Amino acid sequence: MVAALVFSMLLPVLIAVGLYYKASxxxxxxxxxxxxxxxxxxxxxxHFGLYPFIxxxxxxxxLALIIxxxxxxxxxxxxxxxxxxxVLKVMHPVIDILAGIPSVIFGVWGVxxxxxxxxxxxxxxxxxxxxxxxxxxxxxxxxxxxxxFVLNILIEVFKAIPEELTEVTLSLGATRWMVIKHILLxxxxxxxxxxxxxxxxxxxxxxxxxxxVVGNVTLIPHGALQPGYPLPALIANNYGEMLSVPMYDSxxxxxxxxxLIIVILFNFVSRMVIHRMLKKM
Amino acid sequence: xxxxxxIVIKDVNLHFGKxxxxxxxxxxxxxxxITVILGPSGCGKTTLLKTMNRLTDLxxxxxxxxxxxxxNDDVLNTHKDITEIRRHMGLLSQRPYPxxxxxxxxxxxxxxxxxxxxxxxxxxxxxxxxxxANLWDEVKDRLTDPASALSIGQQQRLCLARGLSVDxxxxxxxxxxxxxxxxxxxxxxxxxxxxxxxxxxxxxxHSLQQAxxxxxxxxxxxxxEIIEQGPADSFFNNPQQELTKKYIKGLFN
Amino acid sequence: xxxxxxxxxxEMFFRGVxxxxxxxIGFALFLILWSxxxxxxxxxxxxxxxxxxxxxxxxxxxxxxxxxxMGSLYLASGATLLAMVFGIPVSLYMNVNLHKRxxxxxxxxxxxxxxxxxxxxxYGAFGFTLMIYFGMHSSLLAGIITVTLFIxxxxxxxxxxxxxxxxxxxxxxxxxxxxxxxxxSYKVFLKQCxxxxxxxxxxxxxxxxxxxxxxxxxxxxxxxxxxxxxxxxATLPLAIFFQMSSxxxxxxxxxxxxxxxxxxxxxxxxxxxxxxxxRFQKHKIKI
Numbered sequence: 001m002v003a004a005l006v007f008s009m010l011l012p013v014l015i016a017v018g019l020y021y022k023a024s025x026x027x028x029x030x031x032x033x034x035x036x037x038x039x040x041x042x043x044x045x046x047h048f049g050l051y052p053f054i055x056x057x058x059x060x061x062x063l064a065l066i067i068x069x070x071x072x073x074x075x076x077x078x079x080x081x082x083x084x085x086x087v088l089k090v091m092h093p094v095i096d097i098l099a100g101i102p103s104v105i106f107g108v109w110g111v112x113x114x115x116x117x118x119x120x121x122x123x124x125x126x127x128x129x130x131x132x133x134x135x136x137x138x139x140x141x142x143x144x145x146x147x148x149f150v151l152n153i154l155i156e157v158f159k160a161i162p163e164e165l166t167e168v169t170l171s172l173g174a175t176r177w178m179v180i181k182h183i184l185l186x187x188x189x190x191x192x193x194x195x196x197x198x199x200x201x202x203x204x205x206x207x208x209x210x211x212x213v214v215g216n217v218t219l220i221p222h223g224a225l226q227p228g229y230p231l232p233a234l235i236a237n238n239y240g241e242m243l244s245v246p247m248y249d250s251x252x253x254x255x256x257x258x259x260l261i262i263v264i265l266f267n268f269v270s271r272m273v274i275h276r277m278l279k280k281m
Numbered sequence: 282x283x284x285x286x287x288i289v290i291k292d293v294n295l296h297f298g299k300x301x302x303x304x305x306x307x308x309x310x311x312x313x314x315i316t317v318i319l320g321p322s323g324c325g326k327t328t329l330l331k332t333m334n335r336l337t338d339l340x341x342x343x344x345x346x347x348x349x350x351x352x353n354d355d356v357l358n359t360h361k362d363i364t365e366i367r368r369h370m371g372l373l374s375q376r377p378y379p380x381x382x383x384x385x386x387x388x389x390x391x392x393x394x395x396x397x398x399x400x401x402x403x404x405x406x407x408x409x410x411x412x413x414a415n416l417w418d419e420v421k422d423r424l425t426d427p428a429s430a431l432s433i434g435q436q437q438r439l440c441l442a443r444g445l446s447v448d449x450x451x452x453x454x455x456x457x458x459x460x461x462x463x464x465x466x467x468x469x470x471x472x473x474x475x476x477x478x479x480x481x482x483x484x485x486x487h488s489l490q491q492a493x494x495x496x497x498x499x500x501x502x503x504x505x506e507i508i509e510q511g512p513a514d515s516f517f518n519n520p521q522q523e524l525t526k527k528y529i530k531g532l533f534n
Numbered sequence: 535x536x537x538x539x540x541x542x543x544x545e546m547f548f549r550g551v552x553x554x555x556x557x558x559i560g561f562a563l564f565l566i567l568w569s570x571x572x573x574x575x576x577x578x579x580x581x582x583x584x585x586x587x588x589x590x591x592x593x594x595x596x597x598x599x600x601x602x603x604m605g606s607l608y609l610a611s612g613a614t615l616l617a618m619v620f621g622i623p624v625s626l627y628m629n630v631n632l633h634k635r636x637x638x639x640x641x642x643x644x645x646x647x648x649x650x651x652x653x654x655x656x657y658g659a660f661g662f663t664l665m666i667y668f669g670m671h672s673s674l675l676a677g678i679i680t681v682t683l684f685i686x687x688x689x690x691x692x693x694x695x696x697x698x699x700x701x702x703x704x705x706x707x708x709x710x711x712x713x714x715x716x717x718x719s720y721k722v723f724l725k726q727c728x729x730x731x732x733x734x735x736x737x738x739x740x741x742x743x744x745x746x747x748x749x750x751x752x753x754x755x756x757x758x759x760x761x762x763x764x765x766x767x768a769t770l771p772l773a774i775f776f777q778m779s780s781x782x783x784x785x786x787x788x789x790x791x792x793x794x795x796x797x798x799x800x801x802x803x804x805x806x807x808x809x810x811x812x813r814f815q816k817h818k819i820k821i
Contacts, residue, residue, distance in 0.1 A: 005624045008686055009642065012649055015660045015683075022663045071555045078552035085341045091556065097804050098563050100737070101797070102744025104771040108778060108793045109566045112573060144562045151559070165378045167336050168440065172391040172447055173368035177545035182390070186381045198651065205653025207747040208775060232655045232747070239662070239751045256659035260652065267651040271644060362538075396537050 026250035063139030107212035157191030293347035371444030379428035434465030574794025621689030672754030696730030
């Protein structure tokens with residue numbers, strides 16, 4: 001049993017080592033930072049700049065957070081402070097089901113509903129023409145995907161704040177909303193930031209759904225209505241060609257390695273902050 | 282020391298869902314005295330306290346029937362804004378709950394939200410209330426420190442100052458010394474004795490000794506009902522009910 | 535009081551925002567399910583469920599996705615069983631043997647939570663490196679191994695959550711079967727525990743069957759029914775993915791039907807899990 005435990009704990013290390021090992025072929029020829037910041041992606045001539053993909057990833061994930069963040073925050077406040085108990089009873093399964101829907105299903109929904117929506121309704125608002133396969137579509141789909149995750153954490157954070165604090169503040173003549181504004185949000189602040197951090201990290205690693213709607217064009221996007229090509233999509237799309245072009249597989253493994261490190265870092269820091277905050281209360 | 286009662290509770294019945302927590306509660310709480318609500322754990326005394334400033338509104342599935350008159354206003358059935366009513370009653374909890382701000386802002390909060398924001402207005406008043414709570418000397422040099430940096434006893438006194446800052450007529454205290462060391466407890470008790478000349482104090486406790494020490498009027502509760510109530514003297518020296526006699530002798534829990 | 539009115543207006547406004555936010559979430563779920571049903575239902579047929587694609591999955595106009603359905607079931611079952619072999623002993627170990635060492639256990643829990651967030655594509659890429667290292671080709675086995683690795687943290691942590699809720703020494707006492715607790719309370723606790731563990735396993739199965747990124751590199755894809763562990767196998771998520779990108783309308787229809795089938799499976803699992811946990815919560819011991 002101990003062996004199983006040790007194995008499970010070492011898993012991420014094993015994965016990191018494995019990926020790095022595979023990527024080392026490429027790293028022998030170029031520097032790590034060089035690859036990360038290079039904009040030149042021409043695999044057939046041996047150029048493997050990851051920069052455009054990292055930027056695309058940032059675009060989609062930040063957009064997703066911008067959309068999902070306020071929705072989750074206000075909904076969490078609503079559910080923990082204001083809503084009647086039947087609302088909670090209904091939302092609980094809603095959140096659980098949403099959390100369980102596989103990525104590829106979100107992708108189908110994205111293609112069928114969101115892409116046309118962006119193309120026909122959002123793009124004209126900005127005077128642009130697009131097929132709809134854009135960062136915007138990726139951001140919207142990603143937002144819905146991370147909502148259950150972020151919402152659950154926020155609810156946990158708000159629930160951890162002792163009710164007595166609300167009571168004493170109300171006794172000073174505050175309204176419900178004042179209690180939320182001045183007291184609860186202030187106390188929950190680190191938890192909120194961490195919840196968003198975890199949401200970002202989740203969004204960063206999401207592959208299939210985004211891939212299906214984001215366009216997969218290798219360029220550095222300059223606007224949300226342009227197509228993009230996030231890092232996980234890069235890995236997923238090109239595994240077929242990986243072995244036929246020299247160093248291509250190293251590059252993709254490097255990309256996976258970068259993804260792993262970013263996600264672990266974000267997760268670690270965010271969870272540490274939440275852990276400390278919950279301990280204090 | 283008799284006169285018009287400050288709080289008149291009439292036939293209050295409270296249900297949490299299907300469970301009845303308060304049964305036919307009627308009491309007259311005298312003005313400017315320390316009224317102690319006494320009883321073993323779970324008898325409903327905290328619930329009764331919270332009903333007085335309608336903190337029970339926070340709970341789901343709560344049904345309340347009856348009236349609580351404070352200065353001729355029925356708190357339970359009024360059309361007036363409940364936040365105004367709450368401002369007449371300061372609350373002191375079991376454990377201190379300082380607001381997540383510095384010491385000064387904790388005491389100033391109540392004033393700020395009633396619209397007074399100028400430093401000129403707030404400074405002397407914060408000092409005044411901290412003095413009333415016997416805390417001023419200890420914190421006057423660190424008003425901008427976070428309230429969480431204070432010791433528990435100091436925090437409780439801070440909460441008292443904060444509660445007084447909104448100029449209530451009534452202080453509601455829910456076992457305010459149960460989390461404190463004996464020295465700090467004594468400080469709070471003495472403070473209450475001092476304050477009763479200006480405020481009506483209603484305190485919940487499960488400590489018989491504490492009640493003996495400071496109560497002017499006692500309401501004894503058991504399983505959601507008032508068993509006996511009256512001036513402290515007659516309550517302790519001449520209890521009427523069997524249950525009361527047992528409790529005073531310490532034959533409970 | 536003017537301040538009062540402004541304050542009330544502010545509160546009303548934000549309460550409105552809150553209600554809208556919550557509604558948006560509910561609406562999003564509804565929209566997703568509705569669009570899948572709307573597109574998938576017309577394309578769903580007995581054929582879909584029982585036949586394999588004829589004429590190639592990308593171009594063939596006829597046939598169904600029986601191969602993908604069976605492939606996914608084999609894959610998810612294999613991975614879940616394998617993960618249980620790890621997950622159950624590790625969770626038990628954490629909660630029984632390590633029960634006293636609070637700090638160690640909490641550190642382990644923390645690490646597992648961090649691991650929970652590792653994207654499935656990373657596991658897929660890793661699985662791929664393992665395949666190359668061991669000289670394996672795309673196969674069902676490679677997929678099972680990869681998906682197992684993916685769901686191990688999920689399995690351990692969710693079972694751990696169940697075991698954690700069991701009061702203190704009860705775990706140790708019941709583990710050494712001659713317990714000092716009465717027979718009935720032991721049985722009740724066991725029922726409560728088992729239902730929680732079953733729910734955790736079901737949910738891990740749900741993750742295993744729905745994930746595409748981890749099987750993309752490792753399991754390959756074919757038109758045939760799964761025949762052996764060492765052959766590439768079709769899976770439901772990949773069936774949806776590949777068929778969606780086909781230019782041929784009939785193939786796209788198959789994709790929608792596949793999406794519907796996968797959605798049904800997931801919904802079914804969620805509902806069963808809910809029912810189990812609700813039914814057995816009634817017997818929960820509260821100490």
